[in-house]
Amino acid sequence: MSNDKSNLMLIVAGFFGSLIAVGKASHGNLRDNLLAISAGTSSAYFLTPLVFSVTGTDASQQTMSAMAFLLGVLGQRGVEIVIGKVFPDTKETPNA
DSSP, X not given: OHHXXXXXXXXXXXXXXXXXXXXXXXXXXXXXXXXXXXXXXXXXXXXXXXXXXXXXXOOXXXXXXXXXXXXXHHTHHHHHHHHHHHOTTOOOOOOO
């Protein structure tokens, strides 16, 4: 049950973080807003354990929720930051 609660906390924290990011960016388009919320929530849920695993940090549930919130706010940019830290040799491709 504790693991279910931990997963739920990551989802909730990431969701509220992504809501703040969407509110700040105000895309104006419902589709873009929903995609941004989905990306922020997903990145928080999947990347939070990865961040603590890669850094070798043993974190409390509160600390993991705080990181999930921040990753939710960062959304896609958070994914790019984590990938850059995990795979430092990866070079970004220029936008077409």
